Amino acid sequence: MTILPISVIVLCSGLGLILIGLWGMLTQRNMIRMIIGFSLLDTGIHMVMIAIGYVTGGTAPIIDAVVPAAEATSLVVDPVPSALVLTAIVIGLGVTAVMLSFAVRIHQTKHTLNIDECTESKW
Amino acid sequence: MIKRLFIALVLAMIAVMFLDLAANYRESTSLSQLGYYYVDQGPAELGAANLVTAVVVTYRGLDTLGEVTVLFISAAGVGLMLRRERKRDKGNNGDARMRHHKPSSEIVETATELLLPMVILFGIYVFLNGHLSPGGGFQGGAIIASGTMFLLLALPESHISRLLISIMESLSGFSYVVVGVLGVILAGGFLDNRIIGLGTFGSLFSAGAIPLIYAFVGIKVGFELSAVLDRFREDTDIT
Numbered sequence: 573m574t575i576l577p578i579s580v581i582v583l584c585s586g587l588g589l590i591l592i593g594l595w596g597m598l599t600q601r602n603m604i605r606m607i608i609g610f611s612l613l614d615t616g617i618h619m620v621m622i623a624i625g626y627v628t629g630g631t632a633p634i635i636d637a638v639v640p641a642a643e644a645t646s647l648v649v650d651p652v653p654s655a656l657v658l659t660a661i662v663i664g665l666g667v668t669a670v671m672l673s674f675a676v677r678i679h680q681t682k683h684t685l686n687i688d689e690c691t692e693s694k695w
Numbered sequence: 696m697i698k699r700l701f702i703a704l705v706l707a708m709i710a711v712m713f714l715d716l717a718a719n720y721r722e723s724t725s726l727s728q729l730g731y732y733y734v735d736q737g738p739a740e741l742g743a744a745n746l747v748t749a750v751v752v753t754y755r756g757l758d759t760l761g762e763v764t765v766l767f768i769s770a771a772g773v774g775l776m777l778r779r780e781r782k783r784d785k786g787n788n789g790d791a792r793m794r795h796h797k798p799s800s801e802i803v804e805t806a807t808e809l810l811l812p813m814v815i816l817f818g819i820y821v822f823l824n825g826h827l828s829p830g831g832g833f834q835g836g837a838i839i840a841s842g843t844m845f846l847l848l849a850l851p852e853s854h855i856s857r858l859l860i861s862i863m864e865s866l867s868g869f870s871y872v873v874v875g876v877l878g879v880i881l882a883g884g885f886l887d888n889r890i891i892g893l894g895t896f897g898s899l900f901s902a903g904a905i906p907l908i909y910a911f912v913g914i915k916v917g918f919e920l921s922a923v924l925d926r927f928r929e930d931t932d933i934t
Contacts, residue, residue, distance in 0.1 A: 579722045587713040591706060598702045628724050632829065633734060633746035636897070641738040648746070650723075650730035651737075655750040659762050662833050662916075666769030669923050673776040676927070 579626040586619030603675040603685045607668060614664040618657045625653030742893035743826040743902040751831065752905050756886030760875065763912060767868065770919040777926045799849050807849040814842035822913030826902040832909040836916025843921035847928050860922045867915040874904055874911070 589612050596609025630649035635641050639648060679685055726734060733750055743749040751759050799807075822835025846853055878887035888908070894901035 577722055580717075580720065583720055584717055587717060591710055591713070594709065595702070595706055598705070599699070623720075625730075626722060627726060628722050634828065635738050635744045635746070644738070644746075645726060645731055645734050648726075648734055650726050651733055651746040651750050652727070652730050654747045655755060658747065658751055658831075658833065659758060662762050663765055666766045670769045670772045670776075673773040673926070677776050 577628075579623045582619050582626070583623035586616045586623060589613070589616030589619065592616075601686050601688050603678065603687055606687065607671050607675065610671065611664070611668060614660070614668075618660055618664075621653045621657050621660070625650040738896065741888055741902060741905070742896055743888075743905055744897050745826050745828065745831075748826045748831055748905060748909070749902075752826075752908050753886060753888045756875070756908075759912070760871070760886070763868065763871065763915060766916065766919060767864075770923050773923050773926050799851075803849050807845060811842055811846060814845060815839055818842065818913070818917060822909050823899065823906055825909040825913075826905045827897065827899070832912025833916055835909070835913040836920060839913070839917030840920030840924060843917075844924050847924060851928075855921060855925050857922075860918045860925075864915055864918045864922075867911040867918075871908060871911040871915070874908055878904070 593609045593611070593613030593616055596612060597606050600606050600609060627649045629647075631639060631647060633639075633644070633648040633651040633654070635644055675685065678690060682689060725731075733754060734746055737743065737746050737749045737754075741749045741753050743753075818835045818838035818841075820835075821830040821838055822832045825831030825835070843855070874890070875886040877890050879885050881887075882889040886908070888903035888905045890904050891907075893903050900906070
């Protein structure tokens with residue numbers, strides 16, 4: 573039996589999380605649950621990006637005693653996807669905060685979190 | 696029913712797309728060309744031991760400035776969304792609707808007073824060592840904000856100065872841009888970190904302006920996220 577490489581496991585769970593998140597956003601009627609679905613989708617995308625940047629046997633791209641600068645190119649994973657994910661996490665946090673504040677406002681004015689009861693702007 | 700069927704169909708189609716992606720995935724055995732350049736040249740060029748930091752703060756520094764801007768706009772949006780309601784309620788009902796919190800137990804209060812400085816100190820440590828170890832401005836800022844969260848949970852009556860938050864936030868954001876412009880004048884381009892000497896590789900004061908930029912980012916993110924948490928807290932008070 574062959575053991576799956578770590579990057580394949582991360583990639584597949586990332587893709588699975590994206591699907592779960594999309595399902596949550598499409599089927600749930602409670603706004604908080606939809607926001608949780610978005611967060612799952614977000615995390616799934618981050619995991620896929622990390623899996624794409626993985627290099628077989630690579631370690632974190634930080635130069636120290638174990639990873640000397642001269643041999644670094646053969647020892648580390650790609651730093652570019654890691655940097656992109658760092659950016660994406662922060663943006664995701666900002667988007668989630670704004671969505672939650674919308675949910676709080678809607679709950680204040682309508683006293684419900686059910687998206688089906690917000691019908692004013694529906695065509 | 697049709698809606699559910701449609702959702703299932705959409706998800707199945709996306710799943711098929713992903714299946715193809717997962718089946719054709721091959722783990723790469725070497726760095727991409729861009730990644731190779733950053734790993735090969737980064738340490739000598741910028742003096743930062745953490746190459747992710749080198750990419751985030753200097754090579755792609757403009758993106759990080761955009762990222763900080765997005766975070767600022769979202770914090771401002773949260774502030775705008777949750778402010779008006781609070782004012783109106785206060786005007787109408789005064790203190791009558793303010794919920795009176797049950798005071799925390801002495802154990803919780805003492806533990807908070809003991810731990811809070813350490814949490815904040817750890818946040819500062821994380822953003823000052825962003826160029827040497829895993830961590831950086833955003834992570835350090837998030838740790839500082841978690842300290843604020845801690846304070847708000849343990850001592851709900853505590854008050855965070857709005858004025859201090861906005862002054863610190865604007866100052867650090869402004870300094871970040873000033874450092875970026877200094878890069879244009881003194882070094883190779885916008886947000887170039889070589890405006891001050893690179894120092895000894897691997898020491899705290901090395902990598903030129905990277906610790907400086909990350910300190911500004913850390914302070915900015917810490918205060919911004921604290922303000923967001925504070926907004927959500929005040930909102931629960933009225934309900």
